[in-house]
Amino acid sequence: MKILVVEDEEKLADFMVKGLQQAGYLVVKCDSGTEALNKVASENFDLILLDLMLPGANGLEVLKNMRAFNISIPVIIVSALSGTAHVVEGLDLGAVDYIKKPFDWEELLARIRTVQRIPSAGEKSKINVGELSIDLAARKVTREGKDFNLTAKEFILLEYLARNANRVVSKNQILENVWQMDFDPESNIVEVFMYQLRKKIDRGFAEQMVETVIGVGYSLKGTKAK
Structure with a gap:
């Protein structure tokens, strides 16, 4: 499974990349919404872990652009913005899940495994x-x-x-x-x-x-x- 981590907090991004690699995933990271859009336009991913507060295009703008171009990669929003309005908007834009920072690492891995079990999610299993x-x-x-x-x-x-x-x-x-x-x-x-x-x-x-x-x-x- 190839995962794109979109996170502008460097220490957290490095922690997520290291942990996901240790769990056996292929990982790419970027630190802005603009770079994320460029990545999904040029590479195939099975899942995106997406922060909302990003330089350039924010996370919700990334989702809007992806859906506008029919890019259906599953997205789990990982954000400190946990108000109901943000959760609802993210899910309405097509995110499959929403997890609040700070998060429990094992819970994040469990949610990723849930996405893996969805037959239609991303590329073939x-x-x-x-x-x-x-x-x-x-x-x-x-x-x-x-x-x-x-x-x-x-x-x-x-x-x-x-x-x-x-x-x-x-x-x-x-x-x-x-x-x-x-x-x-x-x-x-x-x-x-x-x-x-x-x-x-x-x-x-x-x-x-x-x-x-x-x-x-x-x-x-x-x-x-x-």
Whole structure:
């Protein structure tokens, strides 16, 4: 599941991103309503966690613009503005839920899981690439009936590769999208995780799906189901 966190309070945004990644989600963050609109216009997301008090376009304006352009990504409003009028307007504009700051972390995760269980919410609950099946809701990965026990970070990495199946993604892109880090030429964290992922996904199979393109990046090979 790919989540967009729209929050201008830096410490809170970083806390949410770290917690969501530890829970096994692919996360992108931005700190303004204008940037959020640009993100949803250019990338696919399964869920948006949206603050209301934002620079540029505020959260309600973001919702209005999304609905005007028929962008139906589920939205959970996360805001200190908890008056009835704000709640009603947010829900009327299409938000699926509304949680008040400060919030309980486990409650937020539970509400996210509720959205995951809605069949029509966002993209399909599964990504299939060739013989590999990734169940985003159940956090389950199988290949030819064989189950794989992936760590939370390995799952996020595989999901990112699967969403970009048959495209080569660079080390820099992986760091930005999976680890939310700027490129560090001295770090070998991507190489280590790709090695571990390849051992789990490809070992014992004739066809190798995880491909290293030397000097360029990595790719997950296979026909992606629509």
